[in-house]
Amino acid sequence: MPDDRIRSIVIVGAGTAGWLAAAALARRLRPDFCELRLIATPEHPAAVSEAALPSFHRLNRLLGIDERDLMQRTSATFRLGTQFIDWNRVGQSYFHCFGSIGAKLEAVSFHHHWIRLHRAGRGGALEDYSAAAVCSRQGRFAPPVADRHSVLSRYSYGYHFHARALAAYLRGFAQAHGVTAIERDVRAVRLRAEDGFVDALELEDGTAIRADLYIDCRGAGGAPPAAAPPLAPLDWSHWLPCDRAVAVACARSADPPPYAQATAGSFGWQWRVPLQQCLDCGYAYSSRLIADEAAAAELLSALPGQALGPPRQLRFVPGRPAHFWDRNWLRLPGNTLEPLEGTGLHLVQTGIMRLLNLFPVRRFSADALEEYNRLTVAEYERIRDFLILHYKATTRADSPLWQHCRQMPVPDTLRARIELFETCGRISLLEEEHFGEESWLSLLIGQGIEPGDYDPLADELDTEAAHAALAFLRSKIRDAVELLPPHAAYIAQQCPAHFLGAP
Secondary structure (H helix, E strand, O other): OOOOOOOEEEEEOOOHHHHHHHHHHHHHOOOOOOEEEEEOOOOOOOOOEEEEOOOHHHHHHHHOOOHHHHHHHHOOEEEOEEEEEOOOOOOOEEEEEOEOOOOOEOOEOHHHHHHHHHHOOOOOOHHHHOHHHHHHHHOEOOOOOOOOOOHHHOEOOEEEEEHHHHHHHHHHHHHHOOOEEEOOOEEEEEEOOOOOOEEEEEEOOOOEEOOOEEEEOOOOOOOOOEOOOOOOEEEOOOOOOOOEEEEEEEOOOOOOOOOEEEEEOOOEEEEEEEOOOOEEEEEEEOOOOOOHHHHHHHHHHOOOOOEOOOOEEEEOOOEEEOOOEEOOEEEOOOOOOOOOOOOHHHHHHHHHHHHHHOOOOOOOOHHHHHHHHHHHHHHHHHHHHHHHHHHHOOOOOOOHHHHHHHHOOOOHHHHHHHHHHHHHOOOOOOOOOOOOHHHHHHHHHHOOOOOOOOOHHHHHOOHHHHHHHHHHHHHHHHHHHOOOOEHHHHHHHHOOOOOOOOO
16 A cells, blocks of 8 residues: 655744644654654744633643743743723723633522522622632632632633744744754745645745645735635624734833733724733724724823834734635634634644644545534634624724624624523533633623523522522632732742843
8 A cells, every 4th residue: 555644744934823833743743754844934023922722731731841931931921811891881891711600509500590699689790700800800820729629720721922932932842843944935836737736835045845734824914925725715804893903012010910901992902911021012903994003103102111112013814714724735824813812822723733633544535624624614613703792792882893893793603692692591502612601601791791581490599598609609719819829929939031132
């Protein structure tokens, strides 16, 4: 039988996405099994920070990364979630944090008991039942404990990384595990006339690079090289209106909190992401409503500290490719949706894990490619719906952006979720769902969507008994969190950053 296994892979793109893919593949594929090369194309303007969801822990375990070393070398802070300000209405805020909200009572999901009491004015704030949200409000942090009976075991965390430092860290790991870097740009892609497969990548010096599989990690920022397989993108900008961003590092004026902030404005939203040595401030906006220069001026006028460099202009096209894996060309576009919930690294990571899980038995199996595309499309569409809900569920009408968002029709999958929750307080989860029930609950309640009813089985528990149980849980979480150290103090003791130089 001929040997038609995949024996060589070329990754295109030298940013965080490319080196993350290279590091993960290098850890799983031995050099004698598969040759790995990365074409370090010139970088597009990079964001100041990279946000990682709790799923990044799986990558840490795969690579054998020491968390303390990683955080020290990337000026990282811990991420319990995001505070959303002015999204439903001006002056209102809420937290979307990682982890459980409450605990089941009499085998009924907690939020149905909370809805029952909330309708009677007795439930308190939903966030009071989330240890991660209470930690965020108080600026405290410690890793979750192992004791499952403790309320401090019911949350998780991600990270905020210095973007260039993280790319350098992953590059060092990948090269130490056999990945070869080629420091040139791709001028053109040569296709085989007979079947449309990529035959070679032509570099700027005329060199031809051949491989069995090509992985495109350049994201939304760069134009594809000549003759690259067509992207055929699906445009989601009518649901996700922000297509550009401007970002700048600024001096910190306070200790870094264990969460990011996203504040909605007239033309988009501004973020503040804490790093150990600076603050990443950015403005995601619709280029149809405000010019790049005006957006940069608006951002700079709102900085809480001195700018540490010039603003960086970023572009993205909200949407996805029609196909992620086409013949021998695989796309890992990462954060093409928008940076609102920090899903870019997660999507690159899951794209690589899916490739490894479906690694073709023969060189290119049509069934494997079809399954890869099906699962990846489902994941992108679930995250798309989660992001759209931030814009759709608003009472704001103070600018054309919010007027459009309030009136826009949404995908049927999201419409059905909203209607189900409005009717009976239930939350449906679909295949390839990253954000779980607690995340959807935080967002639905935080954005002002009121459930019309609740699970009738919640009535099996006496009202006073339910009220007492919820009050006890609130006080238990509050008392436990008060014993944790401040986030800044924990970092200073466990993983203070090494000097990074200019941001």
